Amino acid sequence: MEDQRESDMEADIEMVVDHIPRKFTYGELSAGTNNFSESYKLGHGGFGDVYKAILVNSDEIVAVKRISAGSRQGKKEYLAEISTITRLRHRNLVQLLGWCHEKARLILVYEYMPNESLDKFIFGSRRGELDWRRRYRIASDIASALLYLHELWDECVLHRDIKSSNVMLDSEFNAKLEFGLARLVKHNQWSQTSTIAETLGYLAPECAVTGISSSESDVFSFGAVALEIACGMRALDFSLGESMTRLVERVWNLYGQGRLFDAADSSLNGEFDRAEMETLIMIGLWCSHPDPFTRPTIRQVLQLLNFEVPLPRLPPILPTAAYSPLGPGSTSDFPPPAGSYSHEMRLLSSSASSSSALASESAN
Template sequence: MESTESEIVVFFLLLLPHANSISFSFSGFQPNMPDIFFENDSFATGGLLQVTKNQVDDSLTSSIGRASYAEPVHLWDASTGRLTDFTTHFSFAIKAVNDSVYNSATKNLSVFLTYADNPVFSGNSTLSYVVDLTKVLPEWIRVVDDSLTSSTGRASYAEPVRLWDASTGRLTNFTTHFSFAIKAVNDSVYGDGLSLFLAPFDSRIPPDSSGGYLALFSAKSAFNTSQNKIIAVEFDSRQDEWDPSSDHVGININSIISVQKVQWKSSIKNGSRANAWVSYNSATKNLSVFLTYADNPVFSGNSTLSYVVDLTKVLPEWIRVGFSAATGESIELHTVYSWEFESTLEASGGKGKKSFGLVVALVVTIGVLTCGSGGYWFIWWRKRVGPRKEDMALELAIDDEFEKGTGPKRFTYRELSHATKNFSEEGKLGEGGFGGVYKGLLSDSKTEVAVKRVSRGSKQGKKEYVSEVKIISRLRHRNLVQLIGWCHEHGELLLVYEFMPNGSLDTHLFGGNSTLTWTVRYKIALGLASSLLYLHEEWEQCVVHRDIKSSNIMLDSNFNAKLGDFGLARFVDHELGSQTTVLAGTMGYLAPECVTTGKASKESDVYSFGVVALEITCGRRPVEPRAEPSKTRLVEWVWSLYGKGQLFEAVDKGLSMEFDQRQMECLMTVGLWCCHPDSTHRPSIRQVINVLSFEAPLPNLPMTMPVPMYFAPPMHMCTFSYTSSATPTDSQSHQSGCSCNICTSDSSMSLGSSKALLKLPKPDV
C-alpha cells in the first residue's frame, strides 16, 4: 500500500528565568555517535535518527525506542532556584506504513508546527502547557536517568610519573591538591564515588568495575591483594557490603576494602566544591589525606586521615596518577575542577621524564606553525635566562634582609652538601610540609646543624622560605631556634639552624620516646610562654607565629624549649595585634575565630599555646578520632572534667602520678583559659606567665565550655570522625561569660552581651 511522507519542522520553547547556557546542533546522525544515547530499538542510519524499527515486517509491532543527548543538561539551579530558558528545534517525519491504521501523538511543553520550506520561528505556539519543572524534574536531566547507571571512567596524567629510583631505592615526596564536586542526581539514592589512584602506567579500567568498585578493581579481583597493584584515596558516597558506612574517605591498598577510613560528614548532595590534599612523606612512609570545604583553604601539612605504607613494596618505579569514578544502579555526577601535583624526585635516566607540576583548571592549545623557529628561540632563552633572573632577584631580596640583622651568614651549596653528606637519607631528621630537614656538620667549626631544604618547584615553600628569612633572621631570644645561615644557589633554597639534639616535643609526648618528667614539662611550658612574650610584646614589632604546635617546639640538650618554623609568621602592628589573611595553621591548634574569619592575632597564638599546654599535661593530641566520643576533642574533654572537679583524671598516665599537684592544676587551668572560645576572654601571654609563676591567682572559668559567638559567617569545613567511633555529641550551649578575676572588665563584647550576634556551634577540628 502506497503512503506519503511529510517533513514537519518543530520548534520547542519554554520561557523561564535565564540560567547557564548550553548548546548543541546535529545536522545528521551516525551509528554509535558518542553524543547520542540510543535505547532499545532506536538507531542511526543514512544520516537519519530512527527512533523505532523501520523494517516492514512483523518485528515493527510493539517497537519502542528513545534517543537522548548523552550528557546531563542543567535544568535549574538547586542553590538559587533559578530555572533555565531553553529552545530546541528539530525536524522529523512520521510515516504511516498503513494509511488506514496508525497512531501518533505529539505532547510537549510548547510546540510550533509548520510545513513551510523556509520556516521562521516567531515565538507563537500551536500547543502549550504551564508547568513548574522544579517540581517534576531534578536539577540535572538527560531525559532518561538510566543512561547514567553503571558508568565508569578514568582521567590521568598522560606521562609516567617517577615514584622511586630503582638504582638508589630513593622514594619521592609528593603533594597533590585537587578541587572536585560530587553531585547527587537524586537526593535519596546516589552513588558510588570518586578516587585518586596510583597504579602501574599500563593500568586500564578493569571489566565489571562499575558501582562500588569505582573503576579501580574488577568484581573478581577486588579483594585479592596479591593480584592487584594500586593505591587509591576513595571518596565513597554509597555503602557496599564491604564498607563500614556510606559517605566515607578511605585509603585503599591493592583492595577495595580500605585499610584506613574516616566518615565523611559533609553532605555531597548539593555538589559543593571540596578541596583535597594527598601527600606522601618518604622519610616516615606516611600517606596522608586532608579534605576541606573552606572557601579559601590553605594546606599546612596537617591531615585527618593517614596510613604508613612503603610505596616501593606496592608500586613500580614509574606509575600512572589520575582519577577514577563509577556509578552503579544509583547515580551521581563527578567533576574535577583543578589539579596540582608536585614531586621532589626528579625524573632522570632512560625514560627522560621531567618532574612536573600540574594545574588542570584550564587547558589551552595554541598552534603557531608560522612562528615555530621564533617560538623555539624564545623558549630556549626563557629557560636559560628566566630562572636565573628570578634567582638573582630572590638573592638580592634575601641579602637585603640579612644585612638588616646580624649573625646569619651565607653558605655555599657545596659547603652544605658536604656537611650533610650530599643530603643523605640516613641523616634526614624529618620532613616538613615543603621539604626535608637534614643533620649536618660544618667542617670549619665542627658545629652540628640542621639544614632545611625546600622542595624544588614548591611556590608555597618559597613563600615560607622568604617569610622565615625576613622574620627569624631579625629575632634573638633564648627560646627561639637560632638561624645560623642560608643558601640560595642553583634553584636550591636552604636554611641552616642550630641543631636540637632532643628533637621536637611531640616525639616525646606521643612518639614512644622516653617520658618527660613533670619538672621538664613545666619548664618547657614556661619557655614556650617566654618565647611568645618576646614575639608579642618585647620585640620592636609584634610577631604572630600562626603555627604553634608541639611539633614546632624543639628541645636542646638540656630540654629547653625553642620555638621554630616561622614560615607562616607575620609582622603586625603592636596596637592592632591582628592581621586578616587566608586561613593558615594546623587544625586542632587553630582558634575558632581563625576558621570563621581568617584573622590571625596574638589571641589566636595564645589559643594554640593553650592546646600545647593541655598536650603537655595530658600526653595526648588535640584530636583522638579513636577515643570514645566524649574524649575525642582534648579541650572539650578537659573542660568537662574541670566542671566536674575531676581535672586530674586527664593527667598523662605516663607520669605515674609523679607531679607537683599545684603546678599541674595551674597549667591545666591556664590551658583551658587560653582555649576560651571567645578570644576576648583569653589572657595575654604576660598574664599566662604571671599565673604560671604563681604571681597571680588562677582564673575562675565557667563550669561548662562556652559556645563561640562571632559576627562573621562561618566557613564550611569538612569534619571527620573515625567510623569505629560514634558521632560526637552536640556542643552544649552554655552562654555565661568568663568570671575570671584577671581579665579586664571593659571588654567590648562578652558572651552575655545584648548585641545582635550570630551564634555558632563549636567548630569541629
C-alpha cells in the same frame, strides 16, 4: 641567566635583612646530609623536609630546612622569614644561622637541637622520658618566647603555627620555638591571610571562620600545647573515638566534674607538683576559650605560671562558639567590625556572665 637569578636573590636578601646571616653552598649542605639522605631527616613540615647536617670542614652540626618545590612558600615568604628571624634574639627562639639559594633551591640553616621536638617526648617515641619539672619549665620557656614576640620586640610577631612539633629542645631540654609562618604586624593589629596556615587541633576557632590570625590565636595554640604537656595526649586525636577527639573537651568535662587531676598524664605515675599541674591545666583551658577576647594575654599566662596571680574561675561547661563571617569591605590587619562577631557568641561565651567576670578579675 641562572647566575643572574642567584645574584638577584642575594640582592633581595641584602635589602630585607639588617644583618646578613652566613651563606652556605649547596655542595656543603648536600655533603653534610649525605645528599639529603632519609637517615638524616629530622622531620617534615608544611614547607619541606628538615635534615641534620654535619658540615665536612668543621664538624659543625646544623639543621637544614629544604623548601620543597610544591611548597606554598615561594620567594616572597622565604625572604620574609629571613627578614623576620634574623632580627629576633631570644634564648627561647631557634636561631637562624644562614641560607642557601642555588639551582632554584631555597634552603634555610638553623641551630641544631639535639633532643629534637617536644611531641616525641609527650606522645611519641620518647614518651615518658620528661619528668614534671622539665615539662613545667618547657611551658614557661614557650610562654617567655611568645611574650617577647607579642609585646617586647619593636613590632608584634605572630608565630601562627605553635604546636608541639615546633617546640625544639636543646641538650639541657630548654625549649625553643621554631619558625616557619611568622608574620610581623603592628601592635594591637590582626593579620589576615588567604589560606589557613595553622595546624588543626592548634587552630583557634575564629581563624577557621575568618582567616585572621592574632595574638589571641597564638595564645589559643599555646593552650593546646599546655594541655598536651600536662595530659600527655594530642590536642586532636581521631583514634580515640568521637567522644574523646578534642583534648580540650575531655579536660574541660573533667574540670566541670571536679576531677581535674584525672586529666594528668598517666606516664607521670602521679609524680608531679599538684599546684603546678592544676595551674598548667587551667592555663590550657583558659587559653582554649572559644571567645578570643576572653583568653588571657601571654603576659597573664606567665604571671600564672610564676604564681603571681590567682587561678581563673572558668565556667563548668566549655562555652560554645558562634561566629559570623567577615562581610564585604573588611580590611586585613584589623579585627572584624563589631557587628561581625555575633551577639550569640557573646552570650554563649559568657556562660551566665562567669566568663566576663573572669576577664575582669584576671586583669586586676
